Amino acid sequence: MAQSDFRLGIVGVGRMGANMARRLQELHYPVVSVYDADAPRAQALAQELGCAAAPTLVGLVEPANTVLTVVSNDEAMRRIYAPGSADSLLRQATGRLFINCATLSPALQREVHTLVEQQGGQCLEACMASSITQARQGTLYLMCGGRPDVFERARPLLNALSAHLRYIGPAGEAAEVKALVNMVMNANTAALAEGLGLGSALGLDLTMLREVFSQTGANSRVLETDGEDMQHRAHECYFSAAHAAKDSGIACALAEQVGLDLPLATATYEQYRRLVAIGKGEMDKSAVAELTFKERATESRTGE
Known part of the structure; x- marks a missing residue:
């Protein structure tokens, strides 16, 4: 995908997610929506970036074709990808690319990949071995897992965030x-x-x-x-x-x-x-x- 083809939604805009969003906007990647369980945090970043602060996960996905998730743990990841929930990223997964950047259990990374693909979307894990400063500067060390063709689709975006980009293997191996x-x-x-x-x-x-x-x-x-x-x-x-x-x-x-x-x-x-x-x-x-x-x-x- 070319830079102009991405329409980005970002779930989880704490220290890492917010600085990744700032970096991407600075490089003129269109960040169209942000979401956080802490709604005021999302609203503050949305005002800064000039994008929408989505009140729901479904609302975040609707204007986006690529979703980055930067959540804190397995529990948070299960919530945003809950199959039976009325407000789940899976509700709008068809045709969309989901890039999961948090450090999670490998089993859950594999589970999320399967759920997204079952709904007609694509999924990639992009595990970060870096901290806040690198997120803001676009010098993350990213280790990716998933299908090779999905990795290639996401590569331009991942290059914008990283100084070191490495494809590890199938879903779960990067985790x-x-x-x-x-x-x-x-x-x-x-x-x-x-x-x-x-x-x-x-x-x-x-x-x-x-x-x-x-x-x-x-x-x-x-x-x-x-x-x-x-x-x-x-x-x-x-x-x-x-x-x-x-x-x-x-x-x-x-x-x-x-x-x-x-x-x-x-x-x-x-x-x-x-x-x-x-x-x-x-x-x-x-x-x-x-x-x-x-x-x-x-x-x-x-x-x-």
Whole structure:
């Protein structure tokens, strides 16, 4: 499809979805409608972009031929694609392309693909291994799953959103790869938090320690993005602890399905679940350091 052929509807305009919408409009892709369960959020973005804030999912789809969904979890995805609901994306699926960008369980991605195709539409998963800044700049890392011809149909749009675009395979496989990406990233984040937490308890200079980490086998992408934030307790949210817990949980469930014991992934999952339980789920994933710095961990236990 050429750029002018797309008429875009976007479901879920939180941090990621809203910045994807801004990026696409900036490149003159016609964003015709937006929808969010938080209606005022959708209305504010619609006013900014000069498009419609649809009060219903059916209303969002009607003027669009391509729908991007950026929802938070499996439960939200099931709601927007509910087969028996009077307000479901499936009601207007015929002839339309649906691109699902959230990190979801692979089984649900496959289920949604089947439901959309049964209604005469096309479906693609485009899992994002990036954060808010990349969404706004159009430099996402996108991993796609579905039919190859559908991927080619969506390619111009996906190129506008990404710096790295990769076709993984059939429906569900991109979701599997994304779960593993986030499983490893979250484990790296938790390990870094423990290293800096122990360094702090030993009285080491953490700026020096981060520099040494960066020059040795302790180096990682997470050190670059989260190390300074952990040191200075700057946990402005780019990827929330709640999402980290969800995604590590998806990976652990996949491991259980194939009979693998993953103790590091399981321990990481439990750390993020604990962070959510003490009310820090909306902080950035770097806030896992609040559990590993001695004085902060005491504060967290006091607040439990």
